[in-house]
Amino acid sequence: MKGPVEPFKIKVIEHVGMPDEKRRTEAIREAGYNTFLLKSEDVFIDLLTDSGTSAMSDNQWAGMMIGDEAYAGARNFYHLEKAIQDILGYKYMVPTHQGRGAEHLMYSHLVKPGQIVPRNMYFTTSKLHVELPGGTMVDCIIDEAHDPENEHPFKGNVDFKKLQGYIDEYGIDKIAFVNIEQDVNMAGGQPVSMENLRKLREFCDDYKLKIIYDATRSSENAYFIREREKGYENTPIIEILREMMSYSDGCIYSSKKDCLVNIGGFLATNDKEIFEATRNMVVVYEGLHTYGGMAGRDMEALARGLKEGAEYKYLKYRINQVRYLGSLLMDASVPIVKPTGGHAVFLNALKFLPHLSREKWPAQTLAAAIYEDSGVRSMERGAISKGRDKVTGENIFPKLELVRLTIPRRVYTNTHMEYTADSVINLYEKRAEIAGLRMVYEPKYLRFFQARFEKIDL
Ligand code: F0G
Numbered sequence: 001m002k003g004p005v006e007p008f009k010i011k012v013i014e015h016v017g018m019p020d021e022k023r024r025t026e027a028i029r030e031a032g033y034n035t036f037l038l039k040s041e042d043v044f045i046d047l048l049t050d051s052g053t054s055a056m057s058d059n060q061w062a063g064m065m066i067g068d069e070a071y072a073g074a075r076n077f078y079h080l081e082k083a084i085q086d087i088l089g090y091k092y093m094v095p096t097h098q099g100r101g102a103e104h105l106m107y108s109h110l111v112k113p114g115q116i117v118p119r120n121m122y123f124t125t126s127k128l129h130v131e132l133p134g135g136t137m138v139d140c141i142i143d144e145a146h147d148p149e150n151e152h153p154f155k156g157n158v159d160f161k162k163l164q165g166y167i168d169e170y171g172i173d174k175i176a177f178v179n180i181e182q183d184v185n186m187a188g189g190q191p192v193s194m195e196n197l198r199k200l201r202e203f204c205d206d207y208k209l210k211i212i213y214d215a216t217r218s219s220e221n222a223y224f225i226r227e228r229e230k231g232y233e234n235t236p237i238i239e240i241l242r243e244m245m246s247y248s249d250g251c252i253y254s255s256k257k258d259c260l261v262n263i264g265g266f267l268a269t270n271d272k273e274i275f276e277a278t279r280n281m282v283v284v285y286e287g288l289h290t291y292g293g294m295a296g297r298d299m300e301a302l303a304r305g306l307k308e309g310a311e312y313k314y315l316k317y318r319i320n321q322v323r324y325l326g327s328l329l330m331d332a333s334v335p336i337v338k339p340t341g342g343h344a345v346f347l348n349a350l351k352f353l354p355h356l357s358r359e360k361w362p363a364q365t366l367a368a369a370i371y372e373d374s375g376v377r378s379m380e381r382g383a384i385s386k387g388r389d390k391v392t393g394e395n396i397f398p399k400l401e402l403v404r405l406t407i408p409r410r411v412y413t414n415t416h417m418e419y420t421a422d423s424v425i426n427l428y429e430k431r432a433e434i435a436g437l438r439m440v441y442e443p444k445y446l447r448f449f450q451a452r453f454e455k456i457d458l
Helices: 021-030 058-064 075-087 099-110 124-131 160-170 194-207 218-228 237-246 272-285 296-308 312-331 362-374 414-429
Strands: 092-096 116-119 136-139 178-181 211-214 250-254 265-269 344-348 379-381 402-406 437-441 452-455
Touching (some): 021 362, 058 296, 092 099, 099 124, 099 250, 099 265, 124 178, 160 194, 178 194, 194 211, 362 379
Parallel strands (some): 116 136, 178 211
Antiparallel strands (some): 092 265, 250 265, 379 402
16 A cells, blocks of 8 residues: 555654664663663654654644633633533533543542453553552453454454453442443554444443443544444544444543644543542642643643544544555564554564563563664553553463554654664564563553663573
8 A cells, every 4th residue: 555645734843863773772771671761862753652742733733822821711621621522522521631630530439449340451551540449450352352363343342241241250339330442552553333332332221330431542443433334434523423422421531642732631421420529539639620730722732633633534644644554564474463553553572573482571672672773662562561460469461462653643754654664674584683671670550661671682
């Protein structure tokens, strides 16, 4: 395939450095072979994350100039509230500084000690914010999601047998709520179908269970529904989004992804009780309920970005740029998660580096090697991210041991995708020379952010 035509032109550019081989080798050693600990100035193409890394439009920048920096009741709060009502269809919203602020408020309110939260697949911060108030997050995604080669069009779907199994095992009172992520990050950016969401609503209604979405990448999920699900071929994205949300009781949202802004988040709901409880707690942890840790200008950029990020023309370009990188790698037989997801291309580190045991952290090793080879920064999404078992303290080795090449929105050109693909293909040809890593420092929470490693000999 060819790279998609960008539906915009470039008005402002940012210079980036291109560290030489010697500097790259030094920089990754100094960073303890953890790409989170690299300095941005040592990175050429930054595919660490799609979070907070988007390029804003002239319309969003213009909106920032009408930021109303009042402590209370800023006009931009009301613009944001209206945008959420119009696009997602929720009546109430509580702003937060970013997604994990919303997770904290929502999950600490809904989870009681000893309760279980089934979710299609865990995400790092979501799992932690369920564990902190004493809960446990368990996965109920379909088996296909654990198989990188399986081309199921909706690998984010819930497996109802697994969900029923948790209800039978723990009892309905032990289930706090059901948590569904759209465009499941840890599964490779894989969508959930509308049919699955609709069925889940019926299933949960029978048990009077609440459904809370992690709607962080719901616009990209809506694009896949339009592309792949019968009956939605010509449906406007906003209509798809509103139908998706109508099957939930509320959502948390990190606006640093699909909303095309650099900071911000919110939770939204139609449930007055959830709204009142979380609106009260937001003043303890984030800021007043009409800004929640965002400046007025941030809320304006977010209100506008939520709309722009739900435009079909933009989403078509976005998803196809990610797919373009995926197709370049697949053409060279590099093992990736299929089909290519919404926000990133995920390399299958177990197949890429089959000579490394799980204890040598193949995905962490591969992310460090890619940086050293070409200055492209990616991220481990495997056993280091998953962490340890809460009870036994043992490392958990999930089936998926991946490296995420995450594409910021509207930031890189198709030529940057080609450079990245060339470098990964080059490394794939030399893969037998890549040695593993030993973890030498491990922080207690979310270890992947700050853990440090040393190289071990082949
Ligand atoms: N939920 C999902 C699905 C996410 O991907 C993230 C963040 C969050 C919640 C938390 O939001 O960062 O605004 O506090 N994901 C980033 C990533 C960090 O790189 O995937 P946040």
